[in-house]
Amino acid sequence: MPLRDSIATPDGKRRYVRVLFATIADRYDFITVALSYGQDRRWKRxxxxxxxxxxxxxxxxxxxxxxxxxxxxxxxxxNVVGLDVTHRMIELAQSKVAPGFQPRDRGPTRAALRFVVGDMLALPFPDASFDIVTTGYGLRNVPDLTLAIREIHRVLKPGGQMLSLDFNRPSNGLVRAVYLMYLNTVGATLGWMLHRDPDTYRYIPASIRQYPGAAAVVRLLEEQGLSGARYYPVLGGLMAIHRAVRT
Ligand SMILES: C[S@@+](CC[C@H](N)C(=O)[O-])C[C@H]1O[C@@H](n2cnc3c(N)ncnc32)[C@H](O)[C@@H]1O
Structure with a gap:
């Protein structure tokens, strides 16, 4: 089935994404650096x-x-919980935690870090339990963006903030076409070299095509009750960081 059809429905996208990230997990760190020319660390910072x-x-x-x-x-x-639906990703994250890991110990609370397998569309946490919810390249990958934002809103404490880094879907048709063509070509080449499957990283442009874009995500955040929603353009607007607060 063509990639575009595989992710056309929420169920199809859920299935596709789960297989995809389990397949690429062991090469994920390398791919992230290669596809961003080493810029990804800076954007996350x-x-x-x-x-x-x-x-x-x-x-x-x-x-x-x-x-x-x-x-x-x-x-x-x-004090951080990292959550991901892909078991192998969580294993890899966990393997980076040195025994007795203590990132920084200031003030009365000792910083802690743990990782759990879970679905961001059905978070295993009570309402109002976090001061900060972040996600890197998360919102574009879920089969139901509104539900993801609703869950983020639910687990945030009043005054808590959400931040999301992701690709943008440029509103200018020409910029979008060139950008997607570029990602398609690079993705197909890397997919073939690493997995003998050109579709593996063509998923990125395919998912951007489906994504509403940074300005529409701001509107969705506001509609779901988050305030002060805005985005910071990254890489001349080809990527974006969203920020919003639960009132
Ligand atoms: C592109 S990776 C991003 C990883 C990391 N945040 C980063 O910025 O490098 C996307 C991640 O989303 C995870 N994912 C996809 N759908 C998910 C869901 N419904 N719930 C939780 N994680 C999900 C995948 O397993 C994958 O690890």
Whole structure:
């Protein structure tokens, strides 16, 4: 079945995404660096700077993958849970936690970091339990964006903030066409080289085609009760970091 058809329905996308990330998990760190020309770390640092966690803040990193954002939040003194639906991603994240890991110990609360397998569309946490919810390349991958935002809103404490880094869907048709063509070509080449399957990383442009784009995500965040929603353009607007607060 063509990739576009495989992810055309919520159920199809859920199935496709689960197989995809289980397949690429062991190469994920390499791929992230290769596809972003090493810029991804900088973008994630910017997200964590915007989050500016206080020591002891309770943070949840959704679609945590191998844990980059979770580790960065913990290094700033937050108590972090990283959650991902792919068991292998969580194993890899967990393997980076040194025994007795203590990212930074300031103030009365000792920073802690743990990883759990779970679905960001049905979070295994009570209402109002986190000061910060982050996600890197998470919102674009879920089969139901509104439900994902509703869950983020539910688990945030009043005054808590959400931040999300993701690709944007440029509104300019020409920019979008060139951008997607570029990602398609690079994705197909990497997919063939690493997995003998050109579709593996063509999923990125395919999912961007389905994605409503940064401005529409701001509207969705506001509709779901998050306030002050805005996005910070990254890489000239080809990527975006969203930030919003639960009132
Ligand atoms: C592109 S990776 C991002 C990993 C990490 N956040 C980063 O920025 O490097 C997307 C992650 O989303 C996870 N994912 C996809 N659907 C999910 C869901 N419904 N719930 C939780 N995680 C999900 C995948 O398993 C994968 O690890």
């Amino acid at each position: 910017r997200l964590v700077d915007l989050a500016s966690p206080r020591a002891g803040a309770r943070a949840l990193d959704l679609a945590t993958g191998t844990g980059d954002i979770a580790f960065a939040l913990a290094a700033r003194g937050a």
